[in-house]
Amino acid sequence: MNDLDLITELRPEMPLAGPDQLAHARARVMAVVAAQPRAPRSAAAGPHRSARPGRLPAGGRGGSR
Amino acid sequence: MPEHLFSATPLALGRLPRTHIVWSADNRVTAAVTNEEQHDCGHRMRVSAAGLPVRADDAAIIEASCAEPDAFAGLFDRHAPLILRYIARRVGQSSADDLVAETFLAAFRRRQKYDTRHRDARPWLYGIATHLISQHRREESRQLRIRLAAGSAPEPADPGHGDRGVAAYVTANAVRGVLTAALAGLPGAERDVLVLIAWEQLSYDEVARALGIPVGTVMSRLSRARRRVREALARTGLSATFKEILSNE
Numbered sequence: 001m002n003d004l005d006l007i008t009e010l011r012p013e014m015p016l017a018g019p020d021q022l023a024h025a026r027a028r029v030m031a032v033v034a035a036q037p038r039a040p041r042s043a044a045a046g047p048h049r050s051a052r053p054g055r056l057p058a059g060g061r062g063g064s065r
Numbered sequence: 066m067p068e069h070l071f072s073a074t075p076l077a078l079g080r081l082p083r084t085h086i087v088w089s090a091d092n093r094v095t096a097a098v099t100n101e102e103q104h105d106c107g108h109r110m111r112v113s114a115a116g117l118p119v120r121a122d123d124a125a126i127i128e129a130s131c132a133e134p135d136a137f138a139g140l141f142d143r144h145a146p147l148i149l150r151y152i153a154r155r156v157g158q159s160s161a162d163d164l165v166a167e168t169f170l171a172a173f174r175r176r177q178k179y180d181t182r183h184r185d186a187r188p189w190l191y192g193i194a195t196h197l198i199s200q201h202r203r204e205e206s207r208q209l210r211i212r213l214a215a216g217s218a219p220e221p222a223d224p225g226h227g228d229r230g231v232a233a234y235v236t237a238n239a240v241r242g243v244l245t246a247a248l249a250g251l252p253g254a255e256r257d258v259l260v261l262i263a264w265e266q267l268s269y270d271e272v273a274r275a276l277g278i279p280v281g282t283v284m285s286r287l288s289r290a291r292r293r294v295r296e297a298l299a300r301t302g303l304s305a306t307f308k309e310i311l312s313n314e
Binding site: 007010012017022028038 | 133135137138141142145146149150154162163165166169173212244245248259262263264291295298
Protein backbone atom coordinates (compact mmCIF):
# COMPACT_ATOMS: atom_id res chain seq x y z
CA MET A 1 0.00 0.00 0.00
CA ASN A 2 1.52 3.32 -1.06
CA ASP A 3 0.45 6.93 -0.58
CA LEU A 4 -1.79 6.79 -3.67
CA ASP A 5 -3.56 3.74 -2.25
CA LEU A 6 -4.07 5.65 0.98
CA ILE A 7 -5.72 8.52 -0.88
CA THR A 8 -7.92 5.98 -2.66
CA GLU A 9 -8.90 4.58 0.74
CA LEU A 10 -9.98 8.08 1.67
CA ARG A 11 -12.57 8.12 -1.12
CA PRO A 12 -16.08 8.56 0.25
CA GLU A 13 -18.00 5.46 -0.71
CA MET A 14 -21.44 6.23 -2.03
CA PRO A 15 -23.78 4.29 -4.29
CA LEU A 16 -24.52 5.44 -7.80
CA ALA A 17 -27.68 7.50 -7.96
CA GLY A 18 -30.81 5.98 -9.42
CA PRO A 19 -33.25 7.63 -11.84
CA ASP A 20 -35.31 9.08 -8.99
CA GLN A 21 -32.34 10.94 -7.53
CA LEU A 22 -31.45 12.29 -10.95
CA ALA A 23 -34.97 13.17 -12.02
CA HIS A 24 -34.70 16.86 -11.16
CA ALA A 25 -31.36 17.34 -12.92
CA ARG A 26 -32.58 15.34 -15.90
CA ALA A 27 -35.73 17.41 -16.19
CA ARG A 28 -33.66 20.59 -16.06
CA VAL A 29 -31.32 19.40 -18.81
CA MET A 30 -34.07 18.01 -21.01
CA ALA A 31 -36.06 21.24 -20.75
CA VAL A 32 -33.15 23.04 -22.39
CA VAL A 33 -32.66 20.22 -24.89
CA ALA A 34 -36.34 20.26 -25.82
CA ALA A 35 -36.24 24.00 -26.36
CA GLN A 36 -33.45 23.56 -28.87
CA PRO A 37 -34.97 23.48 -32.34
CA ARG A 38 -34.04 20.54 -34.49
CA ALA A 39 -31.47 21.91 -36.87
CA PRO A 40 -32.49 21.98 -40.51
CA ARG A 41 -30.38 19.45 -42.33
CA SER A 42 -28.77 22.06 -44.51
CA ALA A 43 -27.98 24.43 -41.63
CA ALA A 44 -26.93 22.15 -38.82
CA ALA A 45 -23.38 22.63 -37.61
CA GLY A 46 -21.33 19.60 -36.78
CA PRO A 47 -17.94 18.74 -35.40
CA HIS A 48 -14.88 20.00 -37.28
CA ARG A 49 -16.90 22.41 -39.42
CA SER A 50 -15.54 25.81 -40.32
CA ALA A 51 -17.61 28.74 -39.10
CA ARG A 52 -16.84 30.71 -42.24
CA PRO A 53 -17.39 29.06 -45.57
CA GLY A 54 -14.25 29.05 -47.63
CA ARG A 55 -11.94 29.53 -44.65
CA LEU A 56 -10.09 26.96 -42.65
CA PRO A 57 -10.94 26.72 -38.93
CA ALA A 58 -8.50 28.77 -36.91
CA GLY A 59 -7.94 26.08 -34.32
CA GLY A 60 -7.59 23.13 -36.62
CA ARG A 61 -9.58 20.10 -35.62
CA GLY A 62 -12.11 20.49 -32.85
CA GLY A 63 -10.89 19.78 -29.35
CA SER A 64 -12.54 17.54 -26.83
CA ARG A 65 -13.53 20.42 -24.58
CA MET B 66 -37.89 -3.90 -26.71
CA PRO B 67 -37.54 -0.41 -28.10
CA GLU B 68 -40.84 1.29 -28.60
CA HIS B 69 -39.75 3.52 -31.39
CA LEU B 70 -36.95 3.67 -33.91
CA PHE B 71 -36.18 7.11 -35.25
CA SER B 72 -33.89 7.70 -38.19
CA ALA B 73 -32.16 10.90 -39.14
CA THR B 74 -29.42 11.90 -41.49
CA PRO B 75 -27.31 14.57 -39.86
CA LEU B 76 -25.83 16.17 -42.94
CA ALA B 77 -23.98 18.53 -40.66
CA LEU B 78 -21.71 15.66 -39.75
CA GLY B 79 -20.31 15.62 -43.24
CA ARG B 80 -20.60 12.26 -44.91
CA LEU B 81 -22.07 10.43 -41.96
CA PRO B 82 -24.66 7.85 -42.89
CA ARG B 83 -28.14 7.57 -41.48
CA THR B 84 -28.18 7.54 -37.70
CA HIS B 85 -30.79 5.45 -35.94
CA ILE B 86 -31.95 6.56 -32.53
CA VAL B 87 -33.68 3.93 -30.45
CA TRP B 88 -36.16 5.05 -27.81
CA SER B 89 -37.24 2.88 -24.93
CA ALA B 90 -40.81 2.67 -23.67
CA ASP B 91 -40.10 5.32 -21.00
CA ASN B 92 -38.85 7.75 -23.62
CA ARG B 93 -35.16 7.31 -22.91
CA VAL B 94 -32.65 7.08 -25.71
CA THR B 95 -31.02 3.69 -25.56
CA ALA B 96 -28.96 3.65 -28.73
CA ALA B 97 -27.83 5.72 -31.66
CA VAL B 98 -26.16 3.63 -34.29
CA THR B 99 -25.15 3.84 -37.88
CA ASN B 100 -24.52 1.31 -40.56
CA GLU B 101 -20.81 0.73 -40.79
CA GLU B 102 -20.62 -0.04 -44.49
CA GLN B 103 -22.09 3.36 -45.27
CA HIS B 104 -19.54 5.02 -43.07
CA ASP B 105 -16.70 6.74 -44.89
CA CYS B 106 -15.59 9.59 -42.66
CA GLY B 107 -13.11 7.62 -40.58
CA HIS B 108 -15.24 7.06 -37.48
CA ARG B 109 -15.97 3.45 -36.65
CA MET B 110 -19.49 2.71 -35.48
CA ARG B 111 -20.67 -0.50 -33.87
CA VAL B 112 -23.50 -2.42 -35.48
CA SER B 113 -24.69 -5.94 -34.88
CA ALA B 114 -24.12 -8.63 -37.49
CA ALA B 115 -27.85 -8.81 -38.06
CA GLY B 116 -28.00 -5.07 -38.64
CA LEU B 117 -29.93 -4.57 -35.42
CA PRO B 118 -29.20 -1.54 -33.29
CA VAL B 119 -26.62 -2.13 -30.59
CA ARG B 120 -25.63 0.01 -27.62
CA ALA B 121 -24.13 3.10 -29.20
CA ASP B 122 -20.92 4.62 -28.02
CA ASP B 123 -20.92 8.13 -26.63
CA ALA B 124 -19.55 9.75 -29.77
CA ALA B 125 -22.42 8.32 -31.82
CA ILE B 126 -24.94 9.74 -29.39
CA ILE B 127 -23.26 13.14 -29.41
CA GLU B 128 -23.14 13.12 -33.19
CA ALA B 129 -26.79 12.17 -33.37
CA SER B 130 -27.71 14.92 -30.91
CA CYS B 131 -26.34 17.56 -33.28
CA ALA B 132 -29.23 16.85 -35.63
CA GLU B 133 -31.68 15.46 -33.10
CA PRO B 134 -31.13 17.18 -29.73
CA ASP B 135 -33.30 14.69 -27.82
CA ALA B 136 -30.66 12.04 -28.45
CA PHE B 137 -28.57 13.80 -25.82
CA ALA B 138 -30.75 12.17 -23.18
CA GLY B 139 -28.84 8.95 -23.88
CA LEU B 140 -25.62 10.55 -22.70
CA PHE B 141 -27.25 11.86 -19.53
CA ASP B 142 -28.83 8.52 -18.66
CA ARG B 143 -25.57 6.70 -19.19
CA HIS B 144 -23.16 8.92 -17.31
CA ALA B 145 -25.07 11.21 -14.93
CA PRO B 146 -24.91 8.70 -12.03
CA LEU B 147 -21.11 8.54 -12.28
CA ILE B 148 -20.67 12.29 -12.63
CA LEU B 149 -23.08 13.00 -9.79
CA ARG B 150 -21.14 10.70 -7.48
CA TYR B 151 -17.85 12.35 -8.46
CA ILE B 152 -19.22 15.81 -7.75
CA ALA B 153 -20.84 14.68 -4.49
CA ARG B 154 -17.55 13.20 -3.31
CA ARG B 155 -15.87 16.53 -3.82
CA VAL B 156 -18.39 19.20 -2.86
CA GLY B 157 -21.12 17.28 -1.05
CA GLN B 158 -24.53 16.07 -2.08
CA SER B 159 -26.35 19.35 -1.62
CA SER B 160 -24.39 21.12 -4.36
CA ALA B 161 -23.96 18.03 -6.51
CA ASP B 162 -27.52 17.92 -7.80
CA ASP B 163 -27.22 21.39 -9.31
CA LEU B 164 -23.71 20.86 -10.59
CA VAL B 165 -24.53 17.63 -12.40
CA ALA B 166 -27.26 19.47 -14.30
CA GLU B 167 -24.82 22.30 -15.03
CA THR B 168 -22.27 19.77 -16.28
CA PHE B 169 -24.66 18.24 -18.80
CA LEU B 170 -26.04 21.61 -19.85
CA ALA B 171 -22.50 22.76 -20.60
CA ALA B 172 -21.84 19.50 -22.44
CA PHE B 173 -24.99 19.97 -24.49
CA ARG B 174 -23.98 23.48 -25.46
CA ARG B 175 -20.50 22.29 -26.48
CA ARG B 176 -21.50 19.05 -28.15
CA GLN B 177 -20.80 20.28 -31.67
CA LYS B 178 -17.16 20.82 -30.72
CA TYR B 179 -16.77 17.33 -29.28
CA ASP B 180 -13.89 15.42 -30.85
CA THR B 181 -15.63 12.28 -32.06
CA ARG B 182 -12.37 10.36 -32.30
CA HIS B 183 -12.92 9.81 -28.58
CA ARG B 184 -15.73 7.27 -28.40
CA ASP B 185 -15.93 7.43 -24.59
CA ALA B 186 -17.18 10.81 -23.38
CA ARG B 187 -16.51 10.23 -19.69
CA PRO B 188 -13.21 12.14 -19.57
CA TRP B 189 -14.89 15.06 -21.34
CA LEU B 190 -17.71 15.06 -18.81
CA TYR B 191 -15.29 14.70 -15.90
CA GLY B 192 -13.41 17.69 -17.28
CA ILE B 193 -16.51 19.86 -17.44
CA ALA B 194 -17.51 18.78 -13.93
CA THR B 195 -14.01 19.46 -12.62
CA HIS B 196 -14.07 22.94 -14.10
CA LEU B 197 -17.38 23.61 -12.36
CA ILE B 198 -16.02 22.22 -9.09
CA SER B 199 -13.08 24.62 -9.40
CA GLN B 200 -15.61 27.43 -9.13
CA HIS B 201 -16.79 25.92 -5.84
CA ARG B 202 -13.46 25.52 -4.02
CA ARG B 203 -14.90 26.91 -0.81
CA GLU B 204 -17.55 24.21 -0.75
CA GLU B 205 -14.95 21.58 -1.46
CA SER B 206 -12.78 22.83 1.40
CA ARG B 207 -15.81 22.91 3.67
CA GLN B 208 -16.64 19.35 2.70
CA LEU B 209 -13.12 18.22 3.57
CA ARG B 210 -13.23 20.08 6.89
CA ILE B 211 -16.53 18.44 7.77
CA ARG B 212 -15.04 15.06 6.97
CA LEU B 213 -11.98 15.91 9.03
CA ALA B 214 -14.06 17.00 12.03
CA ALA B 215 -16.40 14.04 11.83
CA GLY B 216 -13.65 11.47 11.50
CA SER B 217 -13.23 9.74 8.21
CA ALA B 218 -13.96 6.20 9.17
CA PRO B 219 -17.00 4.82 10.95
CA GLU B 220 -16.20 3.22 14.28
CA PRO B 221 -16.22 -0.54 13.88
CA ALA B 222 -18.78 -2.48 15.90
CA ASP B 223 -16.03 -4.80 16.96
CA PRO B 224 -12.55 -3.29 16.76
CA GLY B 225 -11.10 -6.72 17.46
CA HIS B 226 -7.92 -7.63 19.31
CA GLY B 227 -8.95 -5.73 22.46
CA ASP B 228 -6.88 -2.65 23.27
CA ARG B 229 -4.63 -3.27 20.28
CA GLY B 230 -7.61 -3.15 17.94
CA VAL B 231 -8.87 0.08 19.46
CA ALA B 232 -5.40 1.62 19.21
CA ALA B 233 -5.17 0.59 15.57
CA TYR B 234 -8.56 2.13 14.88
CA VAL B 235 -7.60 5.40 16.57
CA THR B 236 -4.30 5.56 14.73
CA ALA B 237 -5.90 4.74 11.40
CA ASN B 238 -8.34 7.58 11.91
CA ALA B 239 -5.43 9.86 12.77
CA VAL B 240 -3.76 8.88 9.50
CA ARG B 241 -6.97 9.56 7.64
CA GLY B 242 -7.17 12.95 9.31
CA VAL B 243 -3.66 13.77 8.14
CA LEU B 244 -4.48 12.60 4.62
CA THR B 245 -7.70 14.62 4.52
CA ALA B 246 -5.86 17.72 5.73
CA ALA B 247 -3.13 17.12 3.16
CA LEU B 248 -5.73 16.77 0.43
CA ALA B 249 -7.42 19.97 1.55
CA GLY B 250 -4.09 21.78 1.51
CA LEU B 251 -3.18 20.85 -2.04
CA PRO B 252 -3.37 23.46 -4.79
CA GLY B 253 -6.62 22.93 -6.68
CA ALA B 254 -4.95 21.85 -9.92
CA GLU B 255 -2.97 19.15 -8.10
CA ARG B 256 -6.00 17.97 -6.16
CA ASP B 257 -7.96 17.67 -9.42
CA VAL B 258 -5.37 15.31 -10.87
CA LEU B 259 -4.94 13.30 -7.68
CA VAL B 260 -8.66 12.81 -7.16
CA LEU B 261 -9.39 11.90 -10.78
CA ILE B 262 -6.71 9.22 -10.61
CA ALA B 263 -7.10 7.92 -7.07
CA TRP B 264 -10.85 8.23 -6.61
CA GLU B 265 -12.24 8.01 -10.14
CA GLN B 266 -9.60 5.62 -11.50
CA LEU B 267 -8.96 7.60 -14.68
CA SER B 268 -5.79 6.90 -16.63
CA TYR B 269 -3.16 9.59 -17.25
CA ASP B 270 -4.42 9.95 -20.81
CA GLU B 271 -8.00 10.35 -19.64
CA VAL B 272 -7.03 12.96 -17.06
CA ALA B 273 -5.09 14.83 -19.72
CA ARG B 274 -8.18 14.81 -21.94
CA ALA B 275 -10.43 15.82 -19.08
CA LEU B 276 -8.33 18.78 -18.01
CA GLY B 277 -7.05 19.74 -21.45
CA ILE B 278 -3.41 19.46 -20.42
CA PRO B 279 -0.49 17.34 -21.67
CA VAL B 280 0.09 13.91 -20.13
CA GLY B 281 3.44 15.16 -18.87
CA THR B 282 1.69 17.87 -16.89
CA VAL B 283 -0.66 15.28 -15.40
CA MET B 284 2.33 13.26 -14.27
CA SER B 285 4.18 16.22 -12.80
CA ARG B 286 1.09 17.46 -10.92
CA LEU B 287 0.46 13.97 -9.59
CA SER B 288 4.08 13.66 -8.52
CA ARG B 289 3.97 16.97 -6.66
CA ALA B 290 0.68 16.10 -4.98
CA ARG B 291 1.96 12.72 -3.84
CA ARG B 292 5.15 14.29 -2.49
CA ARG B 293 3.10 16.75 -0.43
CA VAL B 294 0.99 13.89 0.94
CA ARG B 295 4.07 11.88 1.87
CA GLU B 296 5.62 14.92 3.55
CA ALA B 297 2.44 15.47 5.55
CA LEU B 298 2.50 11.87 6.71
CA ALA B 299 6.19 12.05 7.56
CA ARG B 300 5.63 15.11 9.74
CA THR B 301 3.15 13.21 11.91
CA GLY B 302 5.54 10.44 12.83
CA LEU B 303 2.84 7.98 11.87
CA SER B 304 4.41 7.12 8.56
CA ALA B 305 6.41 4.23 10.00
CA THR B 306 3.28 2.37 10.96
CA PHE B 307 0.46 3.58 8.75
CA LYS B 308 0.91 0.89 6.11
CA GLU B 309 0.62 -1.89 8.64
CA ILE B 310 -2.24 -0.23 10.48
CA LEU B 311 -4.36 0.38 7.43
CA SER B 312 -3.67 -2.99 5.88
CA ASN B 313 -4.65 -4.70 9.15
CA GLU B 314 -8.00 -2.95 9.44
